[in-house]
Every structure is written in C-alpha cells, then in structure tokens.
Amino acid sequence: MGAQPFRLGWFGNLTTPEWRTGWSEDALTWTDARYYVDMVQDMERAGFDFMMLEDSLMVSDIYAGTAELELKHAIYAPKLDPVPVVSMLAYATEHIGIVATASTTFYPPYLLARAFSTLDHVTRGRVGWNIVTSSEDRAAQNFGMDKLPLHDKRYDIAEEFVEVVTALWNSWEEKAILADPVSGYYADHTKVAPIHHKGEYFSVRGPLNTPRSPQHKPVICQAGASPRGRAFAAKNADMLLCIPNGLDGMKAYRDDIRARAESFGRNPDDVKVFFVVQPVIGKTMAEAEAKKAAFLADKQRNFEAQMVHFAAIMEIDFSVLDPDLPIPDDMSTNGHQGTFEGWKEAFGGRSIKDAASAMRVHSMELVGTPDSIAEQMDEAMDYVGGDGFMFLSQPTSREYIREITEGLCPALRRRGLLRNGYSHPHFRDNLRSF
Ligand SMILES: Cc1cc2nc3c(=O)[nH]c(=O)nc-3n(C[C@H](O)[C@H](O)[C@H](O)COP(=O)(O)O)c2cc1C
Known part of the structure; x- marks a missing residue:
C-alpha cells in the first residue's frame, strides 16, 4: 500500500x-455567507488544499x-x-486556497485580470481561477449575444483570453514599487509597460493598474473533459477537476493529461488532477449502506430535479422526450459535451429515467x-x-461537512494520507509541496 499523502478539495456552490x-436556518441565511465562512474554516482545520466556488450566469428555463x-429545486x-465572496472567505482563514469560477466568454480580460490580481493581493497569494467557457445560451443572452459561440471556438477564445490576462499580470515587473521617500518615487514607470495586445x-492596451500580486498569476484551475477541453487544460492549468468513470478511467484520464502537459513542454507534476467523489459515511457499514439506499430512493423520487439540472447545463429540453425510452443516439x-457523452456512454x-436516477457525479463509489x-x-x-480528490455535495449541509472534516479527514491523517499543515504561504506552492 502506498501511504503517500494526497490533496483534498471541496466543490462549493454558493446556493442554498x-x-x-x-x-x-441556513436555507434562509446562507446569502450573508457566514455559512460558507464556517465551512471554509472547517476545511482549513481538516487540511484541505482548496475550496472551489462554481458559477453560472443565468436562471435556466430550458426544461x-x-x-x-x-x-422549485433551487439547483x-x-x-x-x-x-x-473569495475576500470574505480568505479573511476568515490563513492557509487554504480559494478558487473562484469566472467565464472567458463573458468577462472582459482586463476586468478579470484586475479582479483576480486584487484577490491574489487581498488573500495574500491564496486565490485560484477556475476557467470556464460557459455552456448556456441563456447566459449568453445576458451579455448581448443570442447564442454561445460553438464549443471548440469557445476554447480558442479562451486561449487568447489567457494570453491577454497573463500579459497583463506581467505588465508590472517585480520591484516596480519603490515607496522610496528619498528619491520621491512610489512606483517606477520603467517597470510598468503596456501590452498592446x-x-x-x-x-x-494595458498595463494593469493593479501591482504585481503575491503569486503573480493565480492558480489556474480547469475542468475540460472533451479532447479540446483537455488540450486547453493541459496547456494552461495548475489543477484539474474531473469525473472519469472508475479506477481505470481515472488512471487513463490522469495519464492523458500528464502526457498532454509534457507535449506542451511542461513538467507533468505541475498539473494536479482532482477526482470528484461523494462519500457516503456511516459509523458502521450497515449505517452507510442504509444512507446510500435512502439517497438512491430520494434520487428516484426526485428524478425531475436531475433532469432539470441536465437541461440547464446541456440546454436540452428533456421534458419533450419519453422518460421510458433511451437517450436518442443522435442527440x-x-x-x-464531456458530461453528456460520459452520461450516454455509461447508461x-x-x-x-433510469439513466438520470443512476447518474452519480463521482469517479468512484465510496460507501x-x-x-x-x-x-x-x-x-x-x-x-x-x-494528486487528489474533490468532494462534491449538492446541496450540502453542516452535518455532511462534519462527517468529512471530523470523521473521514482524521482517518486519512492517521494513515499519513493528509497534509499535516501548510509549508508555504501561497496556494500554488502548497499544491506542489509533495
Ligand atoms: C467538477 C467540475 C466543475 C465544473 N464547474 C463549472 C462551473 O463552475 N461553471 C461552468 O460553467 N462549468 C463548470 N464545469 C464544466 C466544465 O468547465 C466543462 O465545460 C465540462 O467539464 C465539459 O468539458 P468540455 O467543455 O471540455 O466538454 C465543471 C465541470 C466539472 C467536471
């Protein structure tokens, strides 16, 4: 057995x-964000590398x-x-990384570079950016477009977006700030240059009006699953979130990402892959099995909620299909795309109806x-x-967070599988510290 430590992250939804x-009361008070402050503090105490905050930019009416x-289902x-919200979570913690999602399809690059540079400053080097290209025409319609650009073109746009924001983060050299009362110069203009992209x-044009931040570039996170998405992630990301199916799927995905990273001239150890899991934890095996059975029964009952969720992210109106027939081949x-193809492949x-109820958002079952x-x-x-695992629970609860942070994490630590503190001040350095 390995007994090599690995990393943990949490997929956070700023939803109810x-x-x-x-x-x-949390169902009504979560918008003041104290629920999330308590949550991130629990995670830091338990030894998590990061809490990630997902995002989308629409109220879907596809279904x-x-x-x-x-x-109705508040998904x-x-x-x-x-x-x-990153600022608030960072102020309440000292070490854990905090990853916010932002879309390259809708943000202007200058505003994004500035926002994440600011967050990197105020978190003292603990912010990450989850790069998404967005998946919904309903979101596009909130930004003056009728439709999203096509899937692969969104990634082409994202490539140029990353080039621009990286140039902006580079537009302030190190030591550009002098704060020198003798010379009378606060900042040295020879170390601050436009990018003229x-x-x-x-x-x-540039330059950024925010000075160089502690990590210089936030930790880059991505979740591409399609071939184009994987290429983008392997080229640009420090960490990847993914849901390949089963141990062989996990190994194949990680090997593929590492080989792709190498083909871009990168050290594959600089790209950490996080597999999504949703452990069902009991004090005994019987209790865990009973919880799983209750969870699956609830999913059957709430089949409609699963279909609404899929309709939102795939923009397919599943309500017009007969739930007793298979997913049409030509759909x-x-x-x-990656999620849809994985779902079709598995079921x-x-x-x-069966496929939606059986769909579990995880790479391996842990009960x-x-x-x-x-x-x-x-x-x-x-x-x-x-590399590591990322926990996903949608919706979440204080009870479930405690099962992970006060039940599972100590069991991992006893086996030497979980970090014993943070050896560096910055998120990226901690990610790479073992
Ligand atoms: C764990 C995980 C988290 C994701 N979080 C978001 C998110 O917050 N916002 C979003 O628009 N897309 C999110 N996605 C979707 C991905 O960015 C990507 O579009 C999806 O994995 C499909 O990959 P593909 O576009 O390469 O087919 C997430 C995907 C996964 C697997």
Whole structure:
C-alpha cells in the first residue's frame, strides 16, 4: 500500500444548503455567507488544499420552457457571485486556497485580470481561477449575444483570453514599487509597460493598474473533459477537476493529461488532477449502506430535479422526450459535451429515467466507515498514481461537512494520507509541496 499523502478539495456552490429537511436556518441565511465562512474554516482545520466556488450566469428555463422547476429545486439559482465572496472567505482563514469560477466568454480580460490580481493581493497569494467557457445560451443572452459561440471556438477564445490576462499580470515587473521617500518615487514607470495586445478576439492596451500580486498569476484551475477541453487544460492549468468513470478511467484520464502537459513542454507534476467523489459515511457499514439506499430512493423520487439540472447545463429540453425510452443516439449538445457523452456512454441503452436516477457525479463509489473509505482512497490513489480528490455535495449541509472534516479527514491523517499543515504561504506552492 502506498501511504503517500494526497490533496483534498471541496466543490462549493454558493446556493442554498440542504433545505428539504426543514430544520436549518441556513436555507434562509446562507446569502450573508457566514455559512460558507464556517465551512471554509472547517476545511482549513481538516487540511484541505482548496475550496472551489462554481458559477453560472443565468436562471435556466430550458426544461419545459419555464423557470418553474429550476427555481422549485433551487439547483443553479438562486446563487451568489463567487468573486467577491473569495475576500470574505480568505479573511476568515490563513492557509487554504480559494478558487473562484469566472467565464472567458463573458468577462472582459482586463476586468478579470484586475479582479483576480486584487484577490491574489487581498488573500495574500491564496486565490485560484477556475476557467470556464460557459455552456448556456441563456447566459449568453445576458451579455448581448443570442447564442454561445460553438464549443471548440469557445476554447480558442479562451486561449487568447489567457494570453491577454497573463500579459497583463506581467505588465508590472517585480520591484516596480519603490515607496522610496528619498528619491520621491512610489512606483517606477520603467517597470510598468503596456501590452498592446491586438488579436483575433481581443484588443487590450494595458498595463494593469493593479501591482504585481503575491503569486503573480493565480492558480489556474480547469475542468475540460472533451479532447479540446483537455488540450486547453493541459496547456494552461495548475489543477484539474474531473469525473472519469472508475479506477481505470481515472488512471487513463490522469495519464492523458500528464502526457498532454509534457507535449506542451511542461513538467507533468505541475498539473494536479482532482477526482470528484461523494462519500457516503456511516459509523458502521450497515449505517452507510442504509444512507446510500435512502439517497438512491430520494434520487428516484426526485428524478425531475436531475433532469432539470441536465437541461440547464446541456440546454436540452428533456421534458419533450419519453422518460421510458433511451437517450436518442443522435442527440448532442453545445454545452457540457464531456458530461453528456460520459452520461450516454455509461447508461446509453437504459431509459432516460433510469439513466438520470443512476447518474452519480463521482469517479468512484465510496460507501462505508471513515476507516474503510480512507483505505479505499489510499488504494485508489496508489493505483491511479497520485494528486487528489474533490468532494462534491449538492446541496450540502453542516452535518455532511462534519462527517468529512471530523470523521473521514482524521482517518486519512492517521494513515499519513493528509497534509499535516501548510509549508508555504501561497496556494500554488502548497499544491506542489509533495
Ligand atoms: C467538477 C467540475 C466543475 C465544473 N464547474 C463549472 C462551473 O463552475 N461553471 C461552468 O460553467 N462549468 C463548470 N464545469 C464544466 C466544465 O468547465 C466543462 O465545460 C465540462 O467539464 C465539459 O468539458 P468540455 O467543455 O471540455 O466538454 C465543471 C465541470 C466539472 C467536471
């Protein structure tokens, strides 16, 4: 057995926590963000590398042509903008990395470079940017477009976007700030230069009016699953979020990303791959199995919520299809292609209803006690080759967070699988510290 430590992250949604049980005030008070402050503090105490904040920019009405079910189930909306919330989470913590999602299709590059440079300053070098190209025409319609650009073109735009923001982050050299009362110069203009970018999609003069930040460039996070998405991620990202199926799928995905990173002249160890998991934890195996059975029964009952979720990110109106028939072979999406193809591949022959209920957003099933799950994670990392896991729970609850941070994490630490503190002040250096 490996007993090599690995990294942990959390997929955070700035949406309502669990509200169906009806006994938590959090369902109404989460927008003041203290729920998320408590959560990030728990994660830092437990030894997480990061908390990631997902995002989208629309209220979807794709399912049956109305927002009724989207809002009834509160899946993607209502939500908060992750970018300002990063500051609050960072102020309440010392070490953990905080990753905010922002779209290259909608942000102007200058504003994004400035916002993330600012966040890198105020977090003292602990911010990450989850680069997404967005997946929804409904979002495009909030930014003066009728439709999103096509899937691969969005990645082409994103490539140039990253080039521009990187040049802006470079537009302030080190030591440009003198703060020298003797010479009378605060900043040295010879170390601050325009970028004069004129490309196919963007024209930006520069320089940034924000000085060089502690990490210089925020940690770059990405979740490309399609071949074009993987190429983009392997070229640009420090960390990747992914949901390949099973141990062999995980190993193949990580090997593929590392080979692609090498082909771009990068050290593959500089790209950390995080596999999504959703452990079901009990004090005994029987309790864990019972929880899983209840979870699956709830998914069957709430089949409609799953379809509304898919409709939002794939922009396919599943309400017009017969749920007792399989997903049509010729169906495709301009949204999350990787997710859609994975779903079809895993459950292609089954009815839409069955496929939606069986769909679990995870790379491997983890059901058991903290000790049995820790052992399974150890074996998986050993087989796959390393890096880490990201927990995803949608919606989440204080109870579930505690099961992970106070149940599973101590079991991982006892086995030497979890970091024992943070050896560096900055997020990227901690990610690469082992
Ligand atoms: C774990 C995970 C988190 C993601 N978070 C977001 C997000 O916050 N916002 C978003 O628009 N897309 C998000 N995506 C979608 C990805 O950016 C990407 O579009 C998707 O994985 C499909 O990849 P592809 O576009 O290369 O087909 C996420 C995907 C995964 C797997």
